[in-house]
Amino acid sequence: MPGSCAGALVFDAVASLDTSPLAGARYHGDQAAAPGMLDFAVNVRHGQPPAWLVQRLADRLPDLARYPSRTDVQRAQEAAAHRHGRGCDEVVPLAGAAEGFALLPNLRPARAAIIAPSFTEPAATLSAAGIPVHHVVLEPPFNLDGAHVPDDVDLVVVGNPTNPTSVLHPREQVLALRRPGRILVVDEAFADSIPGEPGSLAGDPLPDVLVLRSLTKTWSLAGLRVGYAIGAPDLLARLTAQRAHWPMGILQLTAIEACCTAHSVADAAADAARLAAMRAELVAGLASIGAVVIDGQAPFVLFRMPDAEVIRNRLHDKGIAIRRGDTFVGLDERYLRVAVRPEWPLLVAEIAGAMTHPKNRRC
Template identity: 30%
Template sequence: MLKDFFLALELEKGKPLSVPHGGNSREAVERFGAVLGRIIDFSSNVNPFPLPAAVQRALRSAFKRLNVYPDRESYGLKKILAERWGLPIHSIVVGNGSADLLYRAVYALRPKNGLIFQPSFGEYAKALSEVGVKIKVLRLDPVRGFSLPKGKGFERVGKGGVVFFCNPNNPTGCLTPKKVLEGVVRRLREKGAFLIMDEAFIDLAEEESLISQAAYEENLLVLRSLTKFYGLAGLRLGYAVGHPVLIRRIQEIGQPWPVNVLAQAAGEVLVGNETFRRKTCERWLREKEDLYRHLCQIPGIQPFPSSAPFFLVRLTEKGSVESLQRRLWKDRLLIRDLSGFPGLEEGHFRVAVRNRRENRLLVRSLKKALAEEES
């Protein structure tokens, strides 16, 4: 009976109940078999560099408070975020990762319709389908590098609707200029529609963020991840900035204690560490440029330019991504297979930018695997 109930849910919404994601080494072991040694995960777009020692000290201190309920609003972290961005503290809500806040925002807004772009993060469609929203889809053109020329396409959403937009986009890495998106916010306001801007990967291009005006716009919510840039995937942490009325509603929706004391402690240390942020940006950008240059030199693949710490790559010769993924797995490397990803043709995969040594291992393994595919 329960199985039939869940099957009915799938058929009713026309979407699967789960969305595939990177960072799943257990699933890779089940598909390709166990390998000896540590797996280098290029499927997950998380900061690969060491965290400051102060984080470990903060976590050890937080362990002493495991028998105490966490602050329901993560007030200490909100205060640090408000000071960093120069925003009213009541315009910020902290959650268990930006994906948590994505769903809570949809439940709070209860939109009449929705617009999403493809290819992009799969949870947007799932969140909208959870509240029974009819979704319009706009395909991004690979010939244009998956860019959105002059902000066109947003007008397809109806009154009372919500548009999800990821900047830079995942998995394409394409960045839409801030000036273009400011115009989009104005046009949607006139139409009575809302924009949820996902800036999970904007840390390397923060000058293009809309976060500074989000607190003062009634039709804009900006989602930010602390999981990716600050390497907290195992703890889960994110925040959103928007009009205080909406932020209060999002705070009230969902579980009463969304963020645990360990995540709060780590976040407070990291967000306030400007030196770590600056050095991480500088190093990640250097490694990104170096990896892109080497990927461009490999026959059989086409990497797309990216403003995020990852690259979308297309196979240009015969062979499948699954076969390539299997060959790389033998070298203990895991890439993100995007076969079947909505908005992408077959033959695409994504690789994260890691440190210099690991990036070079990826380049060598790709060359070897693609050469074997040709022979």
Template identity: 45%
Template structure:
């Protein structure tokens, strides 16, 4: 059954609604980051230069600047990657001197063979923009649909897949896959693309592959979620230098604005990383309150949620979504994610007071359902 791959949480919100549909941290950006962004406007008359921010982001992950490309949010990264991989003759291999087992590598492996993409695979349920970007340039990717509880089984990925895309933690299921399981999918002649937009929701990011070099591994990160910068648009790609260079060539000149570059530097600073670590721990406590409340109301929540959202199965979920809107709460329908159906919703983690009000509204909505 066709699904709307371009449906996202922002289309659910509206005036007067409490936003539980968008996975962006509320109350952000913090004052210190707002002030830094305001200061960056003093340089707004000059064309943006991404060199320094690229070096800082690369250094944060123990990578070389040639392995990093700053992008207009993670969404642009998927678009650029799709365009590069769809370009005839765009096969690539790493240049002489590139060492897969070099600094920052926890899992050493040889270089990719640089074969053209012919069988892309997207592991679902996951963020739909990667597949939408592939389809926009003519690819028709196969879908690997993980069964509930949506934990990655590497054996489900076809051996001949030469492009594999997966999220970690995965949107919308909030499942965190072991890094070793994802890494086992890397091999010669294959691009392995990992969407780590919510990696900083997990204290210490234990399953991140951003500092690991593997054949064909591409990690895509976002700074818009934790730091409330969805309107600023800033993210980045980490991958083999030749592939990153091809994406840089495909990117419009001066794509990332001066304030966004300033944000990129600030959000990987020690101060920001310490704050993100504390927030991730606090958010985990709030997520537990939400999960316990939903479970008490008879909802099924995908186990071991690790993101800033939970994936919930409820009878009559779409009707409940409408009744919740009437009570002032917006939640994200999840039937637009391949592999999920109309009984699924995604709910963002908020403060305990908001969660209590939402759970009360959900109970009322459930009780008001027609028999």
């Protein structure tokens, strides 16, 4: 249709998706779910933001006529800094952790390494900036044992817990990736989804470690884009050197302040415990139907099984979206990722049904 933008957003259902490294790096779970589908593809806490948070944001709507003030920024910084026991100058509010990845080229690395499988945005943004990227591909069960990063790499990106594997790396193994002259970037987008936040480096004032945190997952704020970076002041200054003026809106800054209070942190911790229990049930359910589940702790589960592509498409036809794995470096078409949701029994039942579907039976 002339002038139509219908092709701008494509919902993935079939295997015709371009899975080349460049295209795969720009594919994300939200592309798997059309409106109205039961969404296991996106790792955002189901439902809406809590009523108190919605009200807090609504209270700021009359302020949208003015530019964000330095006070708005400072309140967000102070709240996040207090939450992690850091200084105010060690926090930079971000439009989601994804903005932090988009800013990484400002650090001007000569060569970067990505611990894979992992979230694909760091590789995409670094490559787009002309920075050579080396993928350190881990083998199942995707832990850091034996991981070798080339000596000439001066920037390393690792997820903890890692998306999509859900693996939580021990902090000593993450810290072992440090080298003189190297910056270690730790993606902790899902750290607050694990009880106690084990392994987090957000509270460690290390001069060469940059931690990126997200608030969009736990607080169902994917549409607002909120997060922050934690690091040494000079490292943050380099990261944001080319950043636009007024990079954050009033509602984003308000959300960061609100979600970092002691009450909010306690609420997130309680939800993390609930998700951990639900995750164990989901893992048991998937294992009961023959799935090989990767051992992890984040609020999503990576597993592999025969005919995963067929299963994914049959679920799509039933109105259930799950995340394909073959767009991640280090995974193939056998892998699927699903979010932890209370509707998990329906998901397991539908996967089992897809496996026994007459057109899916093997002779």
